[in-house]
């Protein structure tokens with residue numbers, strides 16, 4: 001059996017942990033630069049605010065209905081996600097983090113457990129220990145576990161936990177389950193299925209095997225088998241290191257000056273280095289890109305990119321930030337107003353598989369490695385940004401975040417204060 005634990009309206013739920021007066025009220029969290037809705041409370045959904053709606057389009061509705069609007073606060077969401085996972089880890093021997101708000105648990109070897117009670121227990125423990133509402137679905141395959149967790153959201157009487165295993169129950173659920181909501185059915189498949197008159201997950205499993213294989217290839221076939229209770233999607237508690245890492249943002253205001261652009265790029269590079277070091281990789285190549293605001297048609301437009309080859313495969317803060325600043329200088333033209341920029345590091349190799357060049361300056365390399373490790377440990381103790389390179393300026397990224405909540409769980413000065421009377 002597999003369990004899928006999915007946090008309900010996750011970003012909104014994180015905001016509510018420290019603002020309990022917002023329970024029962026419409027709440028929306030916006031994407032970077034306060035662009036569009038990325039998380040909505042059930043009350044906000046009921047007002048007709050849809051996923052991905054741009055803020056300017058629903059600003060009126062929000063004001064009229066006193067919707068609480070937040071900029072995204074990823075320091076808070078990341079930390080709350082870690083807490084939920086810690087609770088989940090206590091319930092199964094292995095866990096696969098699927099996204100910031102979802103995780104699979106492998107329950108094999110736990111036969112004999114009352115899984116319905118177990119699902120409810122997991123959900124209750126998450127609620128008690130983190131305040132985040134979590135829907136837990138348990139089923140014989142990952143695809144069915146996903147569906148079971150969706151049912152918890154639909155039916156509050158399930159108390160956050162649903163065990164779905166009897167074929168007749170599964171059949172009943174699949175007959176009503178829209179095929180486009182099935183995990184693994186992509187948008188392109190949905191179009192094909194529409195023309196074939198396939199509307200529900202049940203219709204899908206009734207298709208002959210040869211048709212499924214021919215039209216939807218191996219992934220579609222796996223989903224078809226999984227819906228029928230045969231596990232085909234493996235459990236992945238090992239995360240493949242990424243082959244490239246990108247950190248990019250659009251700015252709150254356009255940038256025309258090189259020093260300002262270069263500071264932003266240096267900060268993106270530092271973000272990329274942190275990710276690179278976390279997965280134990282070294283990079284051989286990097287690129288910096290910058291673009292103007294394509295919605296401002298009257299202004300001169302450009303999308304510029306500059307490459308930098310790194311002399312040795314490296315994960316050093318200094319080497320990568322320097323290369324990024326160099327590349328930024330190469331691509332910058334004073335005639336343009338830049339709205340977005342980013343850093344991509346590519347050609348990654350695993351650090352423990354890499355043999356450095358015989359002619360590299362070993363002493364200098366070791367010195368740089370010591371520096372990078374010192375930076376890591378300072379960041380680990382005092383937060384990323386506690387120590388900056390001069391090239392990074394004051395370390396801020398120019399994003400519009402007009403509605404951001406405090407970093408309740410990750411910054412000393414933002415810790416909530418409790419008064420005892």
Ligand SMILES: [Mg+2]
Nearest residue numbers: 006007008101
């Ligand atoms: Mg969720």
